[in-house]
Amino acid sequence: MPLENDLSITENSMSKPTLEKKEQNSAVLGIYSSGVLLSCLKIVAMVVVSALLSYFIFNSFGTVHAVLATVIISLLMLIPMFIYYERKVTKQGQKIVSLQNHMIRTIADVIEERDASTGGHITRTADLVEMLLQGMAKLPKYSFLTEANIEKIKSAAPLHDVGKIKIPDAVLNKPGKLTVVEYEIMKKHSEYGADLIMRSIKNVEDKKYFSIAYNIALFHHERYDGKGYPTGISGEQIPLEARVMALADVYDALVSPRVYKEPFPKSKAIEILREGRGTQFDPELTDIFINCVTNRVDM
Numbered sequence: 001m002p003l004e005n006d007l008s009i010t011e012n013s014m015s016k017p018t019l020e021k022k023e024q025n026s027a028v029l030g031i032y033s034s035g036v037l038l039s040c041l042k043i044v045a046m047v048v049v050s051a052l053l054s055y056f057i058f059n060s061f062g063t064v065h066a067v068l069a070t071v072i073i074s075l076l077m078l079i080p081m082f083i084y085y086e087r088k089v090t091k092q093g094q095k096i097v098s099l100q101n102h103m104i105r106t107i108a109d110v111i112e113e114r115d116a117s118t119g120g121h122i123t124r125t126a127d128l129v130e131m132l133l134q135g136m137a138k139l140p141k142y143s144f145l146t147e148a149n150i151e152k153i154k155s156a157a158p159l160h161d162v163g164k165i166k167i168p169d170a171v172l173n174k175p176g177k178l179t180v181v182e183y184e185i186m187k188k189h190s191e192y193g194a195d196l197i198m199r200s201i202k203n204v205e206d207k208k209y210f211s212i213a214y215n216i217a218l219f220h221h222e223r224y225d226g227k228g229y230p231t232g233i234s235g236e237q238i239p240l241e242a243r244v245m246a247l248a249d250v251y252d253a254l255v256s257p258r259v260y261k262e263p264f265p266k267s268k269a270i271e272i273l274r275e276g277r278g279t280q281f282d283p284e285l286t287d288i289f290i291n292c293v294t295n296r297v298d299m
Contacts, residue, residue, distance in 0.1 A: 002219060002239045003211035007149060011240050121252055122158040128248035128299060130154045132285065135292040136244075152206075153241050156213040160220050160245050163193025175259045187229050193217035215239035220246050225279045236282075243282040247273065247289045250280075255299075270294065 133153060137145040164172060167189050171182045178186060194217045197210070218230070219242035226234030254269035264272070270290055277286040293299050 002233075002237075002242075003214050005208045005211040005215075007144070007153075007208075007212065007240055011144070011236070121256065122161075124252045124256070124299075125160070125245070125248045126154050126157040128251060128289075128293070129157045129244055131292050131296065131299065132244050132247060132289050135288045136285070139288075152209050152212055153216075153244065156209060156216055156241070157245060157248070159193065159197060159213050160216045160249065161189060161193065162196055162217060163189035163191065165196070166192040173259065177260060187221070190218050190221050191230050212241050215242050216245045218242075220249055222246070223280045224282050228280075238282075243285055247281055247285060250276075251289070251293065266293075266299075 130150060133145055133150045136142040137150065167186060171178065171185050174182065194214050197214045197217055216239075219233070219238050222228035222231065222233055222238045222242060224235060224238070224243070226232050251269055251273060254264045254272055255266060257263045270293065273281065273286055273290060277283045
């Protein structure tokens with residue numbers, strides 16, 4: 001079954017999700033907990049001193065006014081301090097996210113090195129995924145595709161074929177057509193990939209990223225008509241991120257050279273996608289993809 005995330009929830013409800021900064025920052029809080037605790041103690045001490053001083057200063061105006069003045073001044077003192085630490089934690093969170101993305105890309109590159117026929121595939125498909133998502137985001141229906149959500153899906157896209165690490169070289173790099181038995185072995189890469197992701201990053205703080213990566217790896221070979229693999233789910237049962245990945249994956253495979261074929265012209269690749277509209281691919285996403293890629297000279 002697909003792992004639920006607020007992309008799938010939002011697609012069904014058509015409501016815009018609230019993205020919380022704590023997803024990015026929670027990993028940092030553990031690393032900096034001791035430093036932040038010390039800083040918080042300093043802040044508390046400063047506020048106490050400020051409160052006492054302000055109370056005695058304003059006490060001549062009466063007890064109630066003194067208390068109110070104390071509270072207001074204390075809160076005003078806290079605002080810049082919290083802004084400073086929020087920015088500090090956010091900056092460290094961004095560094096960790098960047099490191100995570102570099103590590104993911106490195107892992108995907110290592111796996112791609114085993115496949116002699118797909119050089120540059122992960123980079124190109126990630127760019128195609130981003131292109132399609134940006135095209136979708138222009139429509140009110142997909143208003144939940146914020147820059148943050150688009151970046152999460154794009155950064156998870158390189159893991160779509162991570163399961164190929166468990167496919168034998170004789171099958172992965174066979175120059176000719178695969179036999180029925182070999183094709184069944186190759187099809188296992190989606191399940192292998194989902195299993196690897198489940199065991200490797202299931203404890204990451206960013207649960208949304210984990211569910212997106214898992215869904216892409218497991219379901220990017222499903223078909224809109226239910227004739228895909230590994231589960232045979234259909235239509236919008238297929239997670240949105242996997243439907244997006246399917247288009248990017250197939251298009252790049254068509255326009256790129258493989259050990260078993262020459263690259264197709266862009267016009268031919270678009271024609272093949274159009275033929276798969278509503279059967280292999282989500283019809284609406286196919287239209288958006290074709291419109292976007294037609295207007296790009298670099299893809």
